[in-house]
Amino acid sequence: xxxxxxxxxxxxxxxxxxxxxxxxxxxxxxxxxxxxxxxxxxxxxxxxxxxxxxxxxxxxxxxxxxxxxxxxxxxxxxxxxxxxxx
Numbered sequence: 001x002x003x004x005x006x007x008x009x010x011x012x013x014x015x016x017x018x019x020x021x022x023x024x025x026x027x028x029x030x031x032x033x034x035x036x037x038x039x040x041x042x043x044x045x046x047x048x049x050x051x052x053x054x055x056x057x058x059x060x061x062x063x064x065x066x067x068x069x070x071x072x073x074x075x076x077x078x079x080x081x082x083x084x085x086x
Contacts (some may be wrong), residue, residue: 005040005076008073011081012038014048017083021077039066062086 003024009018015055018036036054038062040046049056057067061086 004035004069005075006037006073007075007077008066008068009036009079011078011084012040012049012054013042013045013054015045015052015054015056017077017079018025018049018054019052023074037060037068 005043007018007021009015012018014063015038018038022034022036025032032082038046038049038054038056039059040049040056041058041060046056059066061081
């Protein structure tokens, strides 16, 4: 990708999928800026992700809007999330 890449993970857990995505992008082009953002409703996951350098936010995706502007992200991950929502 050209330019910076912003990735959002809904239900990020500790941020493993985000970190793996970043590594895959950097493998293709080590000069790409990759910015990682995550949403979760489990405070320990948010703290773990923050320690890994992820911009992590609390959000209940069933009841709240995401705290980001429209069309902000280049990629959105929602791995193992849908089955936990109503």
